[in-house]
Amino acid sequence: MILLLFGPPGCGKGTQAAFLAGRFHIPAISTGEMFRAECKAGTELGKAACEIMTKGGLVGDDIVNGIVASRISRPDCANGFLLDGYPRTVPQARQFGAVLAQRGLPDPIVVHLDVADEALVARLTARRQCPECRRIYNLMFQPPKVAGQCDDCHAPLLIRDDDSEAVIRRRLVAYKELTGPILQWYGNSVVRTVDGAMAPDKVRSAIEATVVDALHSVPAGK
């Protein structure tokens, strides 16, 4: 089972990836973690990626694809895997498809966790942080016991710069510019959209049902 999970910032993708990994006994691999591991291991690809990342550059498709191809060869991926944050470009998606075909692996199940911009903005602008202990609150989901004040240190809570509406809207635009073409490339018949605006446990059941359904309709290996 090969799962690709797409969703905008703040959609709860990390939580759902962890759930799916446990539910289907597959590793959830985020590209960020994979890159850090490869850097640390000091492989040739890792060293190349490291150098680019420390300079703040974007790692090119060839290096990214190489690292992914190597990571999914590891024994823990024998029953499948979930990728979060890859592919990031259409050429990566195309190359990934070629790798899967070469290895006789099934087509990926593509899940798109969709949440309307307004809901994401509402969620993310509801975040507050304690300047003392850095604890994060959310006025919608995890409000402090006393309004505007940290439960632990009673310091007045602040809005982080990252959580300002302007920053969030910019991130959403960037996400759409990046992910839109990839979802389009996979096409409507492949991409399975799940409504991510529901409560997290409802989203979880919906994703689970979607994946089970996809498993029954995707031919195993071709």
Ligand SMILES: [Zn+2]
């Ligand atoms: Zn605090």
